[in-house]
Amino acid sequence: MTDEVIGLFPIPVQRSPGVLPPPLVNALVDHFTTRALQPNNSSDALSHTRMLQPSDSPLLVQAAALITPRIAEFGRHLFGEALGWAIKEMWVNVLDTGGRQAMHNHANSFASGVVYLTETHDSARTVFMKSPGGHDFALKNDHAGVATGPYNAEKWVSPAPSPGDLMLFPSYLMHAVPPNAGRRRISLAFNAIPTRLESWGYTLSFSA
Template sequence: MDEVISLFPTPFFRAPGAVPEPLRQGLLAHFSAEARQENNASSQLSHTRMLRPSDSPLLIELAQLLTPKLSEFGAHMFGERMPWSLKEMWVNVLDEGGRQAMHNHANSFISGVLYLTPTHASSRTVFMKAPGGNDFAFKNDHPGMVTGPFNADKWISPQPSPGDLVLFPSYLMHAVPPNEGGQRITLAFNAIPARLDSWGYTIGFTG
């Protein structure tokens, strides 16, 4: 019987309602006011400084919730459950009309987004194939073609609710299209494993 096999799929982790409501509200109230650093991609986008869990009891509580999920997701990437640590965290405030340019996250292995407010459908996080890569140089792109998982250039993540969490490999390109709704506030973060071991050649990481 004929079959199509998905070779080397990219893992994407989604945890609806991952953060309890009191913690979500606490993070929103405390850190949204600290997002004063402008973004060169959009004047309607601002960030906090880079944060560490030790900066606030709220972030310590959040780190305790996130760490088991990082270990679970990391096992899909590396085939082993291992200790993970949050390298850095920051809060993004995206006003109406704002956008986030396509980018990925350097010097980390897992990145994530915690949605702190409702997200308008126009500003759902979009994930893209990296420019270049191993694709054919020719494309079949016209109104009659059907887009599927093997030929799409981008994937729009599901509509999030406040408190939802997503995790993805840090190399994955992503962006936020222009926001046509109200203020969108998220907490983003990067994480690293304690170490990687390739047949005795071990690299350790510190957060």
């Protein structure tokens, strides 16, 4: 008999390469970079556009049409069935050299995502983290000899993305961007909600 280790209750993170084609990626960069004027408390080298609806720009309409089917696919992992989904808000992030994004999650949504619009330096790949104060041991085994694996790691660094790649994750999942040692990094972020959730006779309907 062979021992079996079972990974219970994993958190899904979906990586979808090349969701936005290069012409759309370039158009989004050209149109929105100069509109990213909102400062961020994490860093003077990080700014955002205002919160946008897909209907605010034909470019965002195109992007949402390509992203939403991937959200529906991801939603099957979150809720166990194919549901209708709507993107409730989108925004463009501009992270210059030396900028960072502090650990955070996204409120008032169920699925969140980021589309990378420029090349991303290895130093500034998105990092996903265990929630602080979560259900874990109070005393850790943490020293140079520890082999880090999926059951004891506290963070996961996403693979190096290419422009047009999409990363989807549950909105509650903590994430951050370490200091950017490379050139300007531009991304399109968004939050999404299902059109409805049903639980044993109770139905909640949502609208973006």
